[in-house]
Amino acid sequence: MELGALKELVTRLLAGRCESCGRVDEVEVHHVAKLADLARSGNRSPWADLMASRKRKTLVVRASCHANIHGRSPVPAHTE
Template sequence: ESRTKLEVHHVRKLADLNRPGRRDKPAWVQLMAKRRRKTLVICRRCHEDIHAGRGTAPLRN
């Protein structure tokens, strides 16, 4: 967890969060869908992990 060097992950449409093909949605997808937000403030490492398709650290609500 980092409180510095924060970045914002952005999706074009909320519908992009519910694309078929993925059985278990990662925690960051679930959180964005639950909040109905197209942006999520996260640390740089987690942002890189999201774009690389790797798991991220547990997210807080």
């Protein structure tokens, strides 16, 4: 990853805003190896459309949104 892209990713992570649902929370990164790995337009899920339209292999998302991307049940929030 080039330095400029890395700085951009860090900035997006520090913002703490899910790029899928827009909520502010703890975030993590969803990553694809290649944009070409995403299904063709029209057959893509909303998160894949978002990544393709931004020409990014990364998407900063909340844990529950990340679980939905991978078809898993959302992870319960950590509480003290």
